[in-house]
Amino acid sequence: MTTADCLQAKDIKEVVLGDGEISIEEVIAVARYGAMVSFTQTYCDRVNKSRSLIDKFLDENRLIYGVTTGFGSNMTEVISPQDAETLQRNIVRSHAVSVGETLEKEVVRAIQLMILVNLGQGYSGVRLQVLNLIASLLNHDIIPFVPGDGSVGYLSPEAHMALVVMGEGKAWYEDELIPGAEALGKAGLAPVTLGAKEGLALTSGTTSVTAMAVLALYNSMQAAKTADITGAMSLEVLKGTIKAFDPRPHSLKKHGEQAKTARNVSRILEGSQIIDTYKEHRLQDALSLRCIPQVHGAIKKVLKDAAVSIENEMNSVSDNPLIFPEEEDGIGMMAGNFDGSFVGIYADAISIALANLAKITERRIDRLVNHHLSELPNFLVVNPGLNSGYMIPQYTAAGLLNEIRVLSHPATIDNIPTCANQEDVISFAYFASRKAYRISKKLEYILAIELMTATQAMDFHLPLKPSPVTEEVYHLVRSEVPMVEEDRFFHPDIEAIYRQIHEGEIVKLVEMAIGEIEF
Incomplete structure (x- = not known):
């Protein structure tokens, strides 16, 4: 990055993810100035490939942290494939516990973008449907309600954002704070039911740290x-x-x-x-x-x-965990x-x-x-x-x-x-x-x-x-x-x-x- 680039963010109208690295000025363009977000075919292909491996792991009932096990010190608890959706919903609800003053609009938007960059590299096993919805939140200027205090590094603020993806929580839409499901509906969007790995992926990582x-x-x-x-x-x-x-x-x-x-x-x-x-x-x-x-x-x-x-x-x-596509098989690390x-x-x-x-x-x-x-x-x-x-x-x-x-x-x-x-x-x-x-x-x-x-x-x-x-x-x-x-x-x-x-x-x-x- 050159320092001159920092002054060009206002002029960027669209940021396309998938081919090459994202720049600081592109993050600012989306977070502060409302640039639109879209994906290349490369982005979509690697996300779909990664998701197919999660489905394979579930079919084989492999022991993968956060997919077929509980979280944190509950990793010793084995979760059946039938309970995968419940597990992911529960992690989002239970982790949405940050408190206090809400994060600024541009901070929330920057975090959303960092989530898309992080999960769109093909090592997370998240469905493209979920990432498309997060991009739509950005493009429709739906701002999840995110209390900003009490995070040790990640998890809680991101969980408040993930609630809206599920049709829960609260969000600002057209300067009005309303239930998440209502905000989605007014923008013509529908919530998703999070599948295996997705609740964990949406709350983990350095996305909020990096965005700020x-x-x-x-x-x-x-x-x-x-x-x-x-x-x-x-x-x-x-x-x-x-x-x-x-x-x-x-x-x-x-x-x-x-x-x-x-x-x-x-x-x-x-x-x-x-x-x-x-x-x-x-x-x-x-x-x-x-x-x-x-x-x-x-x-x-x-x-x-x-x-x-x-x-x-x-x-x-x-x-974490990371899904590596190795030949027709794959491995969760x-x-x-x-x-x-x-x-x-x-x-x-x-x-x-x-x-x-x-x-x-x-x-x-x-x-x-x-x-x-x-x-x-x-x-x-x-x-x-x-x-x-x-x-x-x-x-x-x-x-x-x-x-x-x-x-x-x-x-x-x-x-x-x-x-x-x-x-x-x-x-x-x-x-x-x-x-x-x-x-x-x-x-x-x-x-x-x-x-x-x-x-x-x-x-x-x-x-x-x-x-x-x-x-x-x-x-x-x-x-x-x-x-x-x-x-x-x-x-x-x-x-x-x-x-x-x-x-x-x-x-x-x-x-x-x-x-x-x-x-």
Whole structure:
């Protein structure tokens, strides 16, 4: 994946599964922007082949975990073929026990897509009918009701989703929360009766872990690019010296991301009268300005490494047991591909990286609003005292940073055995990915506050002109957020800029001017 790909998701209208690997931008296209999902003939053929082997195993009454046995520590209980459907229905009902706040719409859609990718590779024995129905849920925008708290890695949120496939549970359809069977009926769809292996397959695997990690990574890579832009604007309006971004010091560090970040800032600020006027203003700047290449660069390296692991997991098979089609026969193999450690550990790393990006961004915000440091009007308003100006948005950034710091504690280092100690090592990758996703959105708000305050600071430098690039960003922000001359309701301003960041408008505008922001 290239970082430029992250900005193309909105343009993808259909994602076809079956031939080749799925990309991060395709996941975002389906999850966030409603792209349609379809299957190739190759996809259908391998699903059908895998299912035929499950039928064969049932006819032969082979001992296969979750097919002819119970689940977890109940694996010693043999289940007759006649009870196969009851077993699969029971696993879905009994496992749908996550609680609390529901998962966001885009998270549920991303998980549904990951289920289709995982089970469509021909090693799970699920009928094509079941996968077609899940694709139809996506294409009809039926969103299962999924409480998001209480998962150790998988099972419970996925079970809530599987209830709707069975015609049970609840789902949103046309913005109304209704019984699952009713939602299917209104869309002209019919539930399925789950057969052998299918209930287990729909609840197992790293699908929720991976889905949330993809969303977190997408937001994070876009945020890291945005931070180069907002950081450059802060450097500009705080009379920072561009000398710290000279390529010579950065050539002595063996981290390519550092030098690339320095080039990004220099390219963004090229042609700035403000930068040119104040290039000798002080010998060196505070670290939140001077160390943008080092800090931002280190964060990008973590995100790039995480992308490799997450993309690998996206295109892996994480089911158990796995059905291998060997000649006319086949074999069911019990293993542990459902473990989410590869993604979970990197999700924890993403959280720590984003906490560092939030930390440096918040410090720049403080410098912008603090007249002791900025050499600008206090809190960036013409009449401070009568007006609070941007005093309190810095509080918001500080509060968000505190939340991010707490959430950045690693989840995957924990271990609480489950299932009568049959599952004695638990990844806790689910919460690792979920908190990385939460952090990514909180960071976008902090960046929005930096962009809002840097834009306001630019007005106090007239008649000196900013760089052509930062001037374009200024006008984009000002198209929705007017200059602050007296106090007003600032929440809509922050939300408007957050949307510009979240939807990639800021990055797209800058890359149209200077080419791709190097990562």
